[in-house]
Amino acid sequence: KNEVEQSPQNLTAQEGEFITINCSYSVGISALHWLQQHPGGGIVSLFMLSSGKKKHGRLIATINIQEKHSSLHITASHPRDSAVYICAVRIRERAQKLVFGQGTRLTINP
């Protein structure tokens, strides 16, 4: 079983819909990252969280340390949000090795 699990693996929605991507992990962590990867493109860091909630524009990330769960929300989704969203965690005892989820492929149709 992977230490980091994301759901769903694929998500297709219409422009304007509210999007939620989930990340669950099974180990103690010091921080969690949400990353965005466009097809053939590089990786952009969206958020780094160790507790609570962060907001940037239409993106919101939350984390519940007790439940070992994080969510990434996109409000008023747009076709340019289409990308792969990756959850990555820093495991406390080996934090230099980010451990990644498999990614969620999001497609927003106009």
Add this chain to the structure above:
Amino acid sequence: NAGVMQNPRHLVRRRGQEARLRCSPMKGHSHVYWYRQLPEEGLKFMVYLQKENIIDESGMPKERFSAEFPKEGPSILRIQQVVRGDSAAYFCASSLRPLTGDSNTEAFFGQGTRLTVV
């Protein structure tokens, strides 16, 4: 302040050739991490380097792969005698401080190098 720069963006090598992938970290960053993304798979840690030192190479294949981060110049990931299974995207990230310490330290990623072995 340029971000993490990787080159080349795309690299094609024939089986048996050598591949050299370069990563210039963000200005002032002395911690570099290499990750590999095999087709249809998630990213996996390969190696963590500080200037002139390999700190953790537990994710590196035992043979044909090596990494360095010299005092001057970029970090280099070197793959000797490439095979088809080495075809992947290789990403580099850098940080100002070690990720092992302060949980507020961010890692910044490059655009990646897509290696294709033919």
